[in-house]
Amino acid sequence: MSMIDDAKDMARKATNKIVDTAENLVGKPKSPKELATRLIEHLNHQEYTKIAEILSDEAKKYAKHIGIDDFALIETKLDELKDGMEEIAGNMEDGNYEQVASKLKEIEAAVPESMAGMTEVFTSLKSLLKDITKVIEDYANEKAIGLEPKKPDFSKLQEVFEGYFMKMVSKE
Secondary structure (H helix, E strand, C coil), rough: HHHHHHHHHHHHHHHHHHHHHHHHHEEEEEECCHHHHHHHHHHHCCHHHHHHHHHHHHHHHHHHHCCCCHHHHHHHHHHHHHHHHHHHHHHHHHHHHHHHHHHHHHHHHCCCCCCCCCCHHHHHHHHHHHHHHHHHHHHHHHHCCCCCCCCCCCCCHHHHHHHHHHHHHCCC
């Protein structure tokens, strides 16, 4: 069964890479549904560095798409977000969820509420980070009291994430 799961995972990654490459070539942002689905998929597969990359890259695409004038400053903030998220990826992979939740709170606090006309993008990113943090904190608390769930359950965030991404797009 493991070989079948490995083959499915390889096919998923290959498909995602092809879609991402094509969209990056034309600078097309993902739809809110696709973005939320992909984010949940990476959270469930514990591909945390990919999450940071997607959040940063897609927010940059949205900023360019809506014609933000002072894009260099926005790009700097998004790169800081990406670096912070990549830093915590190792902690998540090591299972140190308390430290991950703490670092996520720091990253969320560092994200501005708005910047150069991108209020909804940054507000949505902050909300998204808060929701991920909540799931991780709940999981860490369950582990602390002796419960042993298999892994954090991010599936309930699908519709919530779609809503955040829809807000980003609707401000065009």
